[in-house]
Amino acid sequence: MCGIYCALSLSPSQLVLEKNVYNNLRKRGPNHSKTITRTASNPYYQCLFSAHVLHMRGCLTPQPAQDVNGNVLMWNANIRGPWAFTYYQQTGHYLWFGRDFFGRRSLLWQYDVNEKAFTLTSVAARLAEPSQWQEVPAAGIYRIDLRAFAESGSLILEVYPWIHAGESLSSVSHKSKWDGVPNNTSAVINMSGLSLTSPVCPINMSIPLSNEVEHVQNSQASVEELEALLESGRRTAVVTGLIDVLSEAVRRRVQSLPFDTPIPSPPKNEAAIAILFSGGIDSMMLAALADRHIPSHKPIDLLNVAFKLPEPKIQYSDKKSKKHKTKSVDSQADVAEYSPFNVPDRITGRAGLQELVALNPDRRWNFVEIDVTQTELQEMRQKHICHLVHPLDTVLDDSIGCAVWFAARGIGVIAEGDQQRVFTSPAKVVLTGIGADEQLAGYSRHRVRFKNSGHEGLVQELAMELDRISTRNLGRDDRIIADHGKEARFPYLDEDVVGYLNSLPVAEKADLSLSRGVGEKLILRLAAKQLGLGASALLPKRAMQFGSRIAKMENRCEKASDKCTRLLTT
Template sequence: MCGILFGIQKQDAKSCQVYEKTWSTLQELNARRGPSAQDIHKITIAGNEPRGAETDNSQLEFYGAVLHLRGDTVTRQPHVSKSGNVLIWNGEIFDGIFVDHHQNDGRVLMDQLEAISDQGEKEHTKAFLDIMAKIEGPYAFVYFHASSSKIYFGRDCLGRRSLLWHRTIKEGTEGEIASLPFILTSVGYSTFRSDLLALEEVPADGIYSLRLGSEGEKLIARYPWVSSISDQSNTTECEYSMKLPFGRVNDHIPTEDELSDLFPEDIKFDQAHPEIVPPVTDDMKKAISGMIAVLGDSVRRRVQDIPRTGLPHDARVGILFSGGLDCLCLAAMADRFLPEGEAIDLLNVGFENPRSVKAKAAEEALALKRQKRLGLAAANSSTGSQTSRAQDSKYNVPDRITGYESLAELKRIAPRRHWNFVEVNVPFEEATAQRSEILERIAPLETVMDLSIAMAFWFASRGIGYIKNEQNEMIPYTSQAKVLLSGLGADEQLGGYSRHKEQFKVASWGGLIHELQLDLDRISTRNLGRDDRIISDHGKEARYPFLGANVVQFLSSLRVDLKVDLRYPRGVGEKILLRHVARELGFTRASSHWKRAVQFGARTAKMTDSGRSEIGQQVVDRGE
């Protein structure tokens, strides 16, 4: 994980003052993402030619902040070659290009780029895109190719790493032209703090280039991701494109023969009887074994070879742990691939929500009145009262309850693993105090829903909370894990949201398939950039095993009813494949857990009585 910051600015006194203030703030924010090392490299250009001497023209600034997660030693960046090429890299290469566990992947990538550096411009562009298309893993990058005076930049095809740009554009004869200043950054801040910044997320729809020209104007080009060879050859937008590492969602509509044995009318399903499961056909058995194989491989690649930077007993891997189906399967997989004596942190966050506490108190008062009216008040023994008080803790949110249930199942199937169940408890006052800062980190996404989700992830990834010691006492604990596994991507691909249910009701299997494809297409704009900016603010890196290229390809190729069968009730049909996987891994109770959005599970949604209908609206009150 790294912080990327790149800027092009004309060297005149009037524009430099505002730019330098903005640059300084962005540099501080990016340094939080990469606390291990930071460095800067500057190039002054005159016309089209990079030069080392001062001129009255433009200056390129490259700043890289490094979080050490690959290789034996900290490798500083930007990476600068003898030929003048510059790379700042924020990513992980899990496959496609071989990286030994002793090596730094940014350095390995730079070596690959140097091998093609002296080719002609067109040949170089094609060779460069071929290299980038091979990479399996999340990334954002900026690369300056000196001989062609071009800046290449972009995000991976799923947008798993954040990259924002500030640009002022106009249409030219050859396409979009950007005027200076031009800025690329991993993290930004709201426009109300700056006279300069108007940040947007760089779309994850391709890799972009910026040709350095004269008079402060730069021509922008895009090299798109395409889903098939035919799309690649028919691309008219530009000369080159890259093939996606996975296909489109299988659009086969299940036939009656394929579905005939899957829905016996005489079986009743409910949360009280999770042992009652849908029949498992031969096709489903193959899907289950295939899913366990590809998801296991994806987890393995994301937890192996993480350098140990703290004390020997510190956990290197944490899991954003609500106790739900997705994170529980990831925990079981991580247990398979980490050394037996090593701890894994399960980060479970709960918020003090005054509205929820008030509503619960009123509900309990009403229940007590009813008991007294029925003469049952004496039934509350001292033991029962103590249990009630423990259960009525203001942090006993739905995800805390589910988390402890799932922890018990984890301990049963993996008793030798040391599971640190970290209770991250967030008082209302602290949540309120951090609200403005969190809102800054999610910019330019600033809706009420973005904020409520981001608050849960920001506090969870910070990892400050409590764990139980061997005497079952709660003691303060701060997670040192730098890699955090997230289950994001499971609901989008396996039909876990209520909108999938609605589409199935309205348009049957065809509507469901359409919605699954839509979710995959827009995942970069809805979730990933925001989550990366939030989690990385603590010098942590989120990794998404459900979004590994092999996992996405496997799930996209499956027949839809093998992933999700919404003829079944809630807790059975959505993510039906993952529920079968959970049972195969030994989780009986958790296999029937319902989907609960993080803002409701951790109770960050609607923390006050105001703004009850603001979920999709911009946040205008910044808590000042």
Template sequence: MQRSAAPVGLATNREGPFNPPTQVRQGPLKEANLDCIQSVLGLDFSTLLHRGPDLCSHRWISIGSCEMFALGSVLSQRGTVVKEQPLVAEDVLSGLSYFMLWNGEIYSHVDDKISERFQDQFSNDAEVLLSLLKDTSSPEEIVRQFSLLRGPYAFILLELFSGRVYFGRDRFGRRSLVGKRSHNLTSSVGMSLTVISSVFLEQTTNTTDVDDWVEIPAVGLFVGQFSRSNGAWCFSDFLLYPWTAEHTTLSYNVSSLDVKQASCVLSHSSVSIHLGISTSSSIEEVSLRFLELLLDAMKDRILLASVVCTQCSRMADPLNAASSTCEHARFAVLFSGGVDSTVLAALCDRFIPTNQPIDLINVAFAQTQVNRNSNDSTQNNFVVISPCEAPDRQTAWQSFHELCQISPTRRWQLVTVDVSLEELRTVRSTYIKRLLLPSRLSVLDDSLGLATWFAARGRGLLHTATVAERGSFRTAYNDLTVGSVSYTSPAKTVFLGTGVDEQLAGYSRHRTVFE
């Protein structure tokens, strides 16, 4: 995966018709230039830059009277060399030039021979994809190529000489994509955008600025044109190629986009929701099939992941991530100690090399609780409950102990992250709210967003068990050799069990019924 949180911004004061590119300026984005570029475009790249720590690069593209800025901030997960984004490909025969900003990971393709190219651990999946796209001859062929992929992604593709832009998300919406609306074009052309990005980039978060932005729904792939009206360039005249007919009818915000729909749908997409389970299947058959699918998903994400952790990636040649041998934790699990996260950790153990530790990151928040023992109505009757007393912390210790018993040769590392009320409020207002824009913050968004943010940061206290303790069934979990060593997880990949609430029936009421 070349994960790139990538925006495209348009800015021009010149007039004239659309012309082919006349100039391209490219290179790494220097900090000294950042303030100037943000001022020209009226954007704030800070949130974007945090999402891609390995490499940040940009291109200025002059297209006649239009000047376009493309920025790629990369977290590299695939290939031996970190690639600058946007990626570029040129077709000598057609004269077309393609610029692609990619945030995703491709596990396979409908064509088995092409799949082999994507499944090569040392190849860059985004480069393989772009080589396929440049050999197409029509917009329909381009969107069809995306429909044949299996994996999470969001992308922006510019076809410069034709003046087309392609963008969209996989059919499950597993990568983010937003756009800033333009108010310069007439309503007859429908929706028009001046910026397409992984995240909200406005400099302020007031209501007026937020309302200019829209989440790009995962209903299909969009094809648009560079357009000009009232002295400003935009992306407009969009045609939507739906994943399925159901995608457009089920999505709550498709009608608000005001775009035309293609007569065909991408229903031949390689992603199938048919699990090979019939209504007459026994519980044992369903369980085995579920485990088979889950193992396949885990295997893809582990065997195709980066061969180095974030720490070794920084120490090695910045453009050659595989130039050093890494024996640190490349993988982590957001670990509550519940059934879902414990099963994910156990499955990770099957595929991750035995010489590498697995970080189990447990995030616990301080909470306020009514002090029922106080009779003084003049005082604040609330007490702060320490993160150490959180239920998830207790179950994490228990499950950590169980994993040590199940796989005693594995170096399991429990990372406890304690979040104070003050830090929680700061992160919520400074990062989480902005990352979720233009969507409004719900209670569930807030809860999952905070836990994911602190887990991804991975900063806490490291606890390990000795080899003897890992193999002992007599050792109580609170007697393990636990340290208070400050630690930041170097894992590049964090597994989360938040896709479906308690997929494996982990609530206590389910245990009660079972027992």
């Protein structure tokens, strides 16, 4: 994995890589950096390529990679799986670039019409003035005819789009993935009519014959309810199928480690794999499946983040004034019972840890308690995180971006008996559960859509979720995690996992007429129960910003979709 940067200009002024952008790229790829330029004279244009490599597999391959013909390749990640790339084809004067089907690796673009300068980068920097950076839509591969651009001064993006088998090129032009083309540029389908075959099948749109919605009051979810559904045998085949395909997706990600020769293997007492861990169903499944494929003598780091809660207030009576007053907890007894970091995700994380220990007591599960104060949050957001979240800018992007950044950094403490030891996770691979809620109706909005529009509305909502996940989540999370010189891996967005889930009717994946904590992500909960997990299989969705309590630190009157002024640089 690496950070890549490509600048194209028709101006004779020397191309310069801005210092803050360079520093952010360097953090993504700390093992090797190189910058080269290419200039053409007839017609005139110049290109700058800068690559920063995080050495993850085999022998280190310096980038940008060049051949004897003057072609230049910068490739971020694997051929199959997450990727982003740029390729300068000197013969023909073309610049090719793009992201994978889901957009699991970040790639941003902007175009300065005055300078006739086009730029691509894995990560940018937020400036005080309005920025033109946008995420490259994960719509396919793009090509720029540099000769035509130099001669006309007009930038045209030729698109080779992803399409499903049997789908026509004309049917993809309206999709939401086409949003976000830079100002003063135009995008057109390539003249040759070529396309890329989608790595997954389209979502199964079939719904139950009876589309009547049974409105059931949300009762308390129970293990017995899950056990009864599992014992009925109705979903046995699909649950087993999910376990098999998800287990293989995890195996590929935990056994493809950054320690092939010539890099020495990590010491036995250090983890190579970390998991963003809340103790919820998504992260518990990843931990349970990783346990299958990582030798028991090797630890696994469970990264659990919490933001400091305000001190609680207690009431006492003033008999003279006969009024209730409040005071801060200050007695030793109160302090002993109260912890400002006992947020919901910390509590469920500890409970999840106990389930994992019961599942495999021979493994050392490093439950890393990552505690963040408001002062540290504000300092790191303004100093650094705001640049990584950019160009996204909502309250939700701020909350999740900050929470993921501190979690992925992996600096906290682990408990050793009654004591705590300062600990920093050395793992260079970070598993994240993103993609489970989007595919398996895990959000509250899915229940609303189901209540209003039944199964038909729900399956349309799920199709939209997957279509927009690149712009809402993945680019941001890649920029955030990679900033620590670590690689984010997304088992729930493995092509085989998505293809399997897309092939199933929506009623096999979720049943939102059942109680909360059971009906949403039903197939995943049944899989967890089959693997031997307990209460964690019943935990309802709790968004990271609420589970970690970062949302409590800020303006509680904000909406998630509001523009976040805290992300503005001063």
